[in-house]
Amino acid sequence: MPRSHVLLLLSACAWSLHPYRVVFRDVHAAFRSEDIHSAAHDLGGRVEHVSTTSARLHLPDDAAAATLAERSVLVRYVLEEWGAGATLREAASQARIPSDGSLANGASWRVRVQAAGRRTGLVNAHDPVLFKELGGVLDELPGPVRLKDAEEDVAVLLRGETVVVGRVVARGCAAQLLSQYRVADRAYRGSTTMDATLAFVTASFARVRPGDLVLDPFCGTGGNLLAACHMSRRPGIGADADARTLLRGTANCENGSLKLDARLRKAQNMANVGGRREKKRGEPSLASDASIRRNFLDRGLDPPRLVVSDVAALDGRLDDEEYYFDGGFVPVDAVDAIVCDPPYGVRERVDVGVEGAAPWRPALFELAAKRLRAGRRLAFWVPSSQAAAPELSSEIGHELPPSLSVVAAATQALGGTRARTLLAVEKS
Numbered sequence: 001m002p003r004s005h006v007l008l009l010l011s012a013c014a015w016s017l018h019p020y021r022v023v024f025r026d027v028h029a030a031f032r033s034e035d036i037h038s039a040a041h042d043l044g045g046r047v048e049h050v051s052t053t054s055a056r057l058h059l060p061d062d063a064a065a066a067t068l069a070e071r072s073v074l075v076r077y078v079l080e081e082w083g084a085g086a087t088l089r090e091a092a093s094q095a096r097i098p099s100d101g102s103l104a105n106g107a108s109w110r111v112r113v114q115a116a117g118r119r120t121g122l123v124n125a126h127d128p129v130l131f132k133e134l135g136g137v138l139d140e141l142p143g144p145v146r147l148k149d150a151e152e153d154v155a156v157l158l159r160g161e162t163v164v165v166g167r168v169v170a171r172g173c174a175a176q177l178l179s180q181y182r183v184a185d186r187a188y189r190g191s192t193t194m195d196a197t198l199a200f201v202t203a204s205f206a207r208v209r210p211g212d213l214v215l216d217p218f219c220g221t222g223g224n225l226l227a228a229c230h231m232s233r234r235p236g237i238g239a240d241a242d243a244r245t246l247l248r249g250t251a252n253c254e255n256g257s258l259k260l261d262a263r264l265r266k267a268q269n270m271a272n273v274g275g276r277r278e279k280k281r282g283e284p285s286l287a288s289d290a291s292i293r294r295n296f297l298d299r300g301l302d303p304p305r306l307v308v309s310d311v312a313a314l315d316g317r318l319d320d321e322e323y324y325f326d327g328g329f330v331p332v333d334a335v336d337a338i339v340c341d342p343p344y345g346v347r348e349r350v351d352v353g354v355e356g357a358a359p360w361r362p363a364l365f366e367l368a369a370k371r372l373r374a375g376r377r378l379a380f381w382v383p384s385s386q387a388a389a390p391e392l393s394s395e396i397g398h399e400l401p402p403s404l405s406v407v408a409a410a411t412q413a414l415g416g417t418r419a420r421t422l423l424a425v426e427k428s
């Protein structure tokens with residue numbers, strides 16, 4: 001295609017995008033930028049700027065903005081942005097109300113404000129100074145004001161470094177998702193089960209989309225896979241070297257101890273664990289039927305297929321029906337995303353992954369290089385000291401096979417000097 005046609009096409013695409021403003025929840029600030037880039041990317045959008053409290057981005061339409069709010073657990077709400085500035089007066093003077101929207105066509109409205117220095121969300125506006133400053137914008141709205149049950153909310157953000165005026169398009173999914181996925185409410189959970197918010201963030205770093213086949217090679221109780229499968233709406237694959245954790249509550253477990261049939265004994269050999277299942281330190285007491293399967297069914301999701309395997313042997317076992325102990329076997333060609341929280345070496349029974357040494361890394365990277373589809377991602381957590389965290393991207397970059405590269409990293413400070421970093425690696 002001639003260069004002029006490409007430029008025309010690009011500018012046509014740019015024209016069809018509209019400005020929106022994402023306002024973040026007050027959690028996990030370090031993860032916001034990649035989370036919102038991932039969500040916008042999949043919706044054909046473009047992120048212009050991420051600040052401490054919000055992000056300005058361009059999206060095709062309100063439907064995309066609503067999907068973005070459904071897919072990012074860090075979003076508080078999304079506005080159609082009319083204007084922004086250093087002061088309310090400047091933001092109001094910049095404001096352009098789309099002429100084809102419902103507000104321009106007579107919908108009822110009210111003004112909601114997110115106040116400076118307050119952690120609360122949008123509340124009804126009462127300040128006469130604010131109305132005076134907004135005057136010109138509000139004069140353009142032909143519809144009636146309705147403090148209760150207004151069709152549209154005009155929003156003013158006074159919190160953060162920029163004042164923004166716009167219309168509320170969508171509210172975030174966090175409250176609903178977290179009530180559905182809270183770890184404490186799960187029938188099956190363990191001392192290292194991934195926190196629900198961060199499990200969704202992990203899926204977002206891996207850019208899990210509807211219809212994707214997702215693999216978690218360090219599945220544990222399935223915390224990461226649960227969130228990823230909520231996003232993919234397709235049964236995933238969970239693998240773990242510890243059959244007791246993975247298969248708890250399945251037909252392969254009896255009264256909390258495994259029926260060590262020959263097949264399972266062979267599968268477990270790689271992990272070098274055996275004997276009765278003991279309660280791990282900090283592990284909650286669970287019902288005897290607690291299982292990964294039940295956690296998925298309780299949330300309306302199809303349970304995953306469960307493969308007992310050390311990550312080093314998983315590539316071969318993915319193709320071998322013998323190692324599938326729950327959920328049945330379907331041949332796996334390639335996977336669309338890999339999400340995982342590999343062992344930190346402290347609380348896991350399996351004696352691998354001791355901090356400092358990381359024997360799982362080469363095996364995980366080899367698996368990702370072999371099984372990930374081109375252009376798709378692995379998202380995984382790595383523990384370190386807080387001081388060492390900034391070096392992790394380049395350290396891991398040097399360990400990766402040529403087809404993989406680090407594309408994002410964000411660190412969570414833990415207690416003391418400890419930290420863990422979520423990395424996203426993409427296959428070329």
Ligand SMILES: C[S@@+](CC[C@H](N)C(=O)[O-])C[C@H]1O[C@@H](n2cnc3c(N)ncnc32)[C@H](O)[C@@H]1O
Binds near residue numbers: 190192220222352353
């Ligand atoms: C931090 S936990 C994962 C917790 C999990 N995300 C959850 O929500 O329950 C790490 C898991 O890796 C497993 N594991 C340790 N070494 C492994 C290896 N070499 N191959 C496969 N799994 C391994 C452990 O049995 C443990 O279940």
